[in-house]
Amino acid sequence: MIRTASLRYAYKHSEDQNLVFPDIHLSSKESLLILGASGVGKTTLLHLLAGLLPIDTGDVYIGNTHINRLTRGELNHFRGQNIGLIFQKSYFIKSLSVLENLLIREKFSKSKSDRYRREELLMHLGLCDQMHKKVYQLSEGQQQRLSIALGVIHKPKIILADEPTSNLDDINCEIVVSLLKKEAKICNSNLVIITHDQRVKPHFNNHIIL
Amino acid sequence: MLYLAYKNLISKPLNTVLSVLLLILSISLATFILQVKKQLNEHLEGNTKHFDMVIGAKGSPLQLVLSSLLHIDNPTGNIDLEEAMKIAKKPMVKYKVPVSYGDNYKGYRILGTTHKYLEVYKAQLQRGRLYEKSFEAVVGSQVAEQINLKVGKTFASSHGLAESGLETHKEKPFVITGILKPTGTIIDNLIITNLESIWEVHEHSYDEGHENQEVHQKHQDPVKKENFNLITETQSHEDDGHAHENKEYHLVEEHNHSQDDPKHKEEHDHSKEHDHSERDDEEKKEITSLLVKFRNPIGVLQTSRFVNEKSTMQAAIPKFEIDRLTTFLGVGFQAINGISLVILFIASLSIFINVVRSVRERKQELALLRTYGISTFQLIKLVFLEALMLTLISAIFGWLFGRLGVWLFSVFSDAYGYDFQFGMPNREEVYMLLLVMVTTLPAAIIASLSLLKLNVSKILADA
Numbered sequence: 001m002i003r004t005a006s007l008r009y010a011y012k013h014s015e016d017q018n019l020v021f022p023d024i025h026l027s028s029k030e031s032l033l034i035l036g037a038s039g040v041g042k043t044t045l046l047h048l049l050a051g052l053l054p055i056d057t058g059d060v061y062i063g064n065t066h067i068n069r070l071t072r073g074e075l076n077h078f079r080g081q082n083i084g085l086i087f088q089k090s091y092f093i094k095s096l097s098v099l100e101n102l103l104i105r106e107k108f109s110k111s112k113s114d115r116y117r118r119e120e121l122l123m124h125l126g127l128c129d130q131m132h133k134k135v136y137q138l139s140e141g142q143q144q145r146l147s148i149a150l151g152v153i154h155k156p157k158i159i160l161a162d163e164p165t166s167n168l169d170d171i172n173c174e175i176v177v178s179l180l181k182k183e184a185k186i187c188n189s190n191l192v193i194i195t196h197d198q199r200v201k202p203h204f205n206n207h208i209i210l
Numbered sequence: 211m212l213y214l215a216y217k218n219l220i221s222k223p224l225n226t227v228l229s230v231l232l233l234i235l236s237i238s239l240a241t242f243i244l245q246v247k248k249q250l251n252e253h254l255e256g257n258t259k260h261f262d263m264v265i266g267a268k269g270s271p272l273q274l275v276l277s278s279l280l281h282i283d284n285p286t287g288n289i290d291l292e293e294a295m296k297i298a299k300k301p302m303v304k305y306k307v308p309v310s311y312g313d314n315y316k317g318y319r320i321l322g323t324t325h326k327y328l329e330v331y332k333a334q335l336q337r338g339r340l341y342e343k344s345f346e347a348v349v350g351s352q353v354a355e356q357i358n359l360k361v362g363k364t365f366a367s368s369h370g371l372a373e374s375g376l377e378t379h380k381e382k383p384f385v386i387t388g389i390l391k392p393t394g395t396i397i398d399n400l401i402i403t404n405l406e407s408i409w410e411v412h413e414h415s416y417d418e419g420h421e422n423q424e425v426h427q428k429h430q431d432p433v434k435k436e437n438f439n440l441i442t443e444t445q446s447h448e449d450d451g452h453a454h455e456n457k458e459y460h461l462v463e464e465h466n467h468s469q470d471d472p473k474h475k476e477e478h479d480h481s482k483e484h485d486h487s488e489r490d491d492e493e494k495k496e497i498t499s500l501l502v503k504f505r506n507p508i509g510v511l512q513t514s515r516f517v518n519e520k521s522t523m524q525a526a527i528p529k530f531e532i533d534r535l536t537t538f539l540g541v542g543f544q545a546i547n548g549i550s551l552v553i554l555f556i557a558s559l560s561i562f563i564n565v566v567r568s569v570r571e572r573k574q575e576l577a578l579l580r581t582y583g584i585s586t587f588q589l590i591k592l593v594f595l596e597a598l599m600l601t602l603i604s605a606i607f608g609w610l611f612g613r614l615g616v617w618l619f620s621v622f623s624d625a626y627g628y629d630f631q632f633g634m635p636n637r638e639e640v641y642m643l644l645l646v647m648v649t650t651l652p653a654a655i656i657a658s659l660s661l662l663k664l665n666v667s668k669i670l671a672d673a
Contacts, residue, residue, distance in 0.1 A: 043671045044667075044671075047667040047671070053667045072585070076580075076583050079583050081583065092578070093218075094575065096214070162670075
């Protein structure tokens with residue numbers, strides 16, 4: 001469940017740009033697609049939801065937690081356990097293998113190491129053969145799929161995806177979107193995708209346009 | 211966390227190797243110097259503490275101490291045994307040991323002395339017995355091992371203190387009666403016999419030397435070093451071999467005669483042409499030096515003044531001379547210490563650069579870790595762990611290489627009888643390793659400061 005109320009954000013260095021976001025209300029398992037052109041604050045909204053940016057005005061509730069009220073330490077912990085982030089560009093720990101990246105994600109979010117979950121996930125995403133490869137040895141599509149794996153491995157309450165498809169061709173775009181939907185269903189999570197990619201639009205009923 | 215730090219380190223081998231190498235170099239240099247200094251001091255101390263004074267011929271007191279106690283320099287000359295003994299015949303004297311040398315066997319010095327010498331150095335027999343009469347000798351453990359000498363074997367000494375083989379006393383071979391246990395002192399590198407053996411060998415060699423006295427003088431200025439003397443003598447002897455043949459025969463006969471009846475020695479007035487050491491040899495009993503231990507320090511000072519002012523000999527106090535020596539060496543040690551400090555500085559700088567660069571390069575990774583729920587503090591810990599690991603690896607290897615260097619040094623300096631040991635790190639070294647850790651700490655701190663300002667949102671948004 002995600003709820004935001006009168007959320008605003010102002011970047012300190014550019015005072016004229018005051019971002020105002022519409023209220024969001026998602027009941028559990030509901031998905032949301034946020035569409036908008038570049039520079040309208042899509043990523044800012046996502047980072048506010050993830051607790052990566054401090055909230056100036058407005059309120060964010062995830063589940064029963066009021067994000068504004070959390071201390072730094074609590075926020076770190078909450079983020080690690082309840083939020084899965086998937087980025088446009090894939091970020092990994094380059095010195096580790098695919099499997100090790102997943103392990104470290106589990107470890108740092110303090111969730112239990114679940115071997116079955118890992119293997120199931122790798123199978124779903126078709127990364128079983130790449131398990132022991134270094135991350136930079138993967139292809140673009142494989143990297144994006146690993147990104148998804150890292151975003152959902154710990155069964156977060158909400159999955160936040162930032163332009164997950166913009167670098168992919170049509171086929172991979174289809175695959176990624178369906179995988180995201182499938183994993184969100186498995187984890188019983190809210191899926192929030194922000195994108196300017198119109199190809200994603202038909203897959204979701206719930207749209208917000210910024 | 212530890213595993214991640216380790217993985218990060220080895221994923222950038224070049225950077226890591228450079229920093230580690232620099233640190234290793236600095237640490238090994240420093241441990242090497244510390245060890246050499248320590249062991250050298252121990253060695254000097256251990257070998258000189260048994261005697262308070264060395265009485266020998268005039269010359270450099272340092273040279274006298276080095277030659278008589280440590281056996282690494284040439285002697286200053288010879289002194290009269292009786293005269294020296296007279297000086298040392300005081301109640302303040304605890305014990306005294308005359309030593310005499312000038313010969314070697316395969317580079318190992320043959321020392322003529324009394325049994326007291328062995329007693330003072332606490333040398334014990336491993337096999338065989340002590341020497342009882344002339345031309346019997348006991349050998350130090352190192353000597354026995356290096357040139358494979360066994361009890362009952364015989365060997366011919368050669369003249370001088372360095373291995374030359376030009377002049378050997380084949381007619382008068384030594385018999386080995388015993389082998390000593392390792393003592394960790396210079397005894398291990400000596401062949402020890404009684405005083406008489408040295409005198410008897412030299413009576414012969416001085417006669418021979420005399421033959422070519424005139425020729426020798428043309429070739430060379432009056433020389434202080436016996437062995438050099440004798441090399442030229444042998445050469446010139448070959449040149450003028452025929453001219454001297456008759457004379458030589460004559461003198462050898464005389465020499466044999468003198469052995470039968472020592473009183474006839476004085477008849478050899480030709481010996482007056484020699485420099486004093488050779489001349490005295492045939493008139494009186496001579497020794498190279500007399501080692502004395504006093505009952506109290508006052509005796510040392512009184513006797514030292516008396517000998518230096520009222521006699522033709524000099525008294526050197528080992529403690530002072532060794533102090534002087536270590537001050538000389540200290541300058542060198544300090545220079546190398548300085549170099550290793552500079553390298554240490556560069557090494558910590560390189561670690562600093564390494565850490566800063568790794569933080570910059572991995573900004574996104576670190577931001578990603580933040581989204582995984584770890585705190586800024588944990589990120590700093592990660593960076594610290596990397597720096598610490600780097601330092602630890604270098605410290606361990608640096609220390610090992612330092613010790614290896616010391617060991618190699620001891621192998622090459624075998625001739626001097628420096629026996630270096632491979633021990634555990636001592637307190638000084640632990641301090642030094644801690645110092646290294648401490649110097650890398652600020653590097654890690656400054657580098658991790660940027661982590662506090664890490665703007666996760668911005669870094670991840672700037673894809």
